Ligand code: B16
């Protein structure tokens with residue numbers, strides 16, 4: 001019996017990956033190399049600084065910590081410009097309906113995202129009020145596949161791990177949910193999300 005539902009943000013509720021991509025690509029361009037959509041796959045679910053490390057590895061470039069912080073900041077300012085335009089129409093199919101249904105059933109709803117912009121995005125999508133707890137990149141120190149983000153969300157809902165279900169699109173996120181002792185619904189391809197208890201293509205399927 002599911003008492004709590006914990007949702008990842010990017011790839012589950014909204015496709016912000018395309019805006020991350022535009023912002024990272026523009027940084028790569030400034031640095032003089034090409035960053036493709038295929039490269040971008042490697043950044044999904046990964047923290048901002050780790051994403052930058054992967055990007056610089058692709059460009060075979062090295063920088064000091066201070067330079068990297070400045071670049072990550074520059075990328076984020078551009079990203080925030082893109083997501084300032086977000087609205088309800090960008091909710092992935094079935095999200096609004098499924099959240100409504102869970103609320104009617106009295107299921108606790110939490111967000112478990114790596115993004116430091118999560119609250120801003122929920123506000124833009126006009127669904128912030130549907131969440132009983134929002135755990136994001138500002139609230140946790142260890143990135144997925146560490147279970148911290150989902151454990152914190154479950155704790156804030158006042159529930160036990162076995163009562164919670166995690167909804168995740170990234171391999172590391174599915175691993176984090178399993179490591180937290182929760183049931184995991186993978187959103188994407190079964191070949192990739194092998195560890196998930198069930199794999200669907202989107203919340204519209206539920
Ligand atoms: P920010 P999720 C993740 O969101 C994205 O998938 C990942 O590409 C991004 O680098 C990360 O958030 C951090 O985002 O730069 O906004 O703090 O899938 O965990 O909801």
Ligand code: MG
Pocket residue numbers: 008009010011012044045168169170173
């Ligand atoms: Mg994700």
